[in-house]
Amino acid sequence: MANTTIQVPRETRDHLAALAAERGLTLGQLVQQLAAHELTETQIAERLEADRAAARRNMGVDLADEEFDQGPDVLSNIYRIAAEKVRAARGTAA
Known part of the structure; x- marks a missing residue:
């Protein structure tokens, strides 16, 4: 290189x-x-599409992109919950 x-x-x-x-x-x-x-914007879009395709396969439901966009931000909720657990384990405030 x-x-x-x-x-x-x-x-x-x-x-x-x-x-x-x-x-x-x-x-x-x-x-x-x-x-x-x-990630570039193109890479982010590709990852989003791949993640949505995986979710559709795993859920067995063919949700439209618009339905994903209107749904809750599950990943952010997971990060928030994980952060709360880490803070609780460390004994620090939110």
Whole structure:
């Protein structure tokens, strides 16, 4: 894989370098790792479609996209419940 140069403000470079050092990575490895975790709009749309297709298969119901959009945000509710459980286990307030 060919490398390239990205120009950023010195403060940004220093911040990224510190993060990389804390994680035992090179600056290039850190940027590659960060980029791998950030999805493009196209990737998000593809993942949403795949998730909805899986839900349709598993539920045995053919819901339209509009019906998914009008339904509750189940994933956010799961994250909220998980966060509440972690806070409770740590004994911290919400």
